[in-house]
Amino acid sequence: MLIRKTVLVYFSLLAFLYSAHAQSEALSKIDIPDLKEYLTFIASDELQGRSLGTEVDGLEITANYLADYAKKIGLKPAVENYFQPVPILHTAQSTDAFIEVKNKKGKSVYKSEDLVKLDRNAGVFSLENEAVVFIGFGDNIESLNLEGKIVVAAQGSAKTFSDEVSTEWQNRTERDKMNAITAKNPKALLMITSPKDKENKAFKQLQAWMNRPGYSVKSDKITVQPAVVVAKPELADALLGKKGQYEKYLQASASGSKTVTEVSETVSLKIGSEPEELEGKNIVAYIEGSDPVLKNEYIVFMAHYDHLGIGKDGDVYNGADDNGSGTVAIMEVAEAFASLKEKPKRSIVFLWVTCEEKGHFGSSYYCDHPVFPLDKTIASINLDMVGRVYDGPRDDVWKDSPKKVKDFDGLYTLSNDVWPELAKLNAAHCAELGLIPDTSLPKERFLRASDHYHFHKYGVPILNYATGYHADYHKVGDEVEKINFEKIKRVADLCFLVGFDLANLEDVEF
């Protein structure tokens, strides 16, 4: 009895020593010369800032570079040639937009190019001589039948209008209003800015936001929603018959009378342009787990490899930290796992995602079309900017940063609350490496701030590592020369240790 127990202890100790040895061998694969070599290429001017729409397709070159690398170190392709295509629509600014009002005799009384499209429908939207119905500020619409109609609603509310609080565009309020109205299936919604906004500030602000060329992920379902366009008060004056009428109408409608008004004037408009279809690429590679059952569970390491491209002035945004650093860190983590003779029990996925800077396109597409089931993904670990150490006077950006991450030992770590064990496991490995996890980032903001958001949305436990904002964030100064490669190595080491543990845990329950 005693002997058997001793033998067992002996064997488990051997296994432990073997595992510790294997881990330190693997960690030695994560080395600074490699990190430097990869990042020097990824963040070079030649790649023109790794974005869609540049003359040299640096985004594609980086995608090929990562896929070649995955192949070279022996990762398995999770999709054909390691590429998960991400369909993207590019809509240029419409050049021939107009809106026109005709009176009941058919005479044109207003024509302007001032209109902004707010809905995300692709393509051109047009109307020809259609009747409209005014619905005031868009409240109390429950009983109205708006189906198929052209609805005109005022920006703001009766209260903000009467109190003269503000004529600014309050995004959330207007969004809610738009959603309530479009839920009633009108053909189009014309939102009119406030007549009290004499300089048309709100309109100009929207114009600047929305009339830029836009990129979006092409959705699977073609859901055509009612068109929503914003126009100036002059349009409403023309529809109501004369200058100043709109303000009067809003006064009446704010006081509760005369909310729904049909007019005999008609509106015609055209806005939007046909989108161009582009293709982004996620690189999805993996190491299959060694356990016949647990290999069907996954740990995902993720980093976005795109950046901002080229500025109007021709400057190249190299994004060495954002997010060349995370991209190369994961390359080295992958090499460390690939070098293990005995692979961990669960499978480890390496996911380099595209177009984070355009709106998390790669990660949202992956999560909507997961290559490995999300309910079998026990953790998604996202690296976004892990290569800088605070080393100068505290500038404006750093002033707002929590203080712990100011030096070589600090690391912002963000987790969600899906599986609290994950944060504990992370803290233990940070301690082992002398890193101080700073968990002070406000979750409501930072859970949305990068690619991990989409895994979070689907209830996957997430970790996000970052060394923090700096003065070169989204500036041309985000260059390789300012990267601290020791720090990237420490983060990559941490990834390996956390990933190794996660992949071998007996039971994971959340």
Ligand SMILES: [Zn+2]
């Ligand atoms: Zn980033």
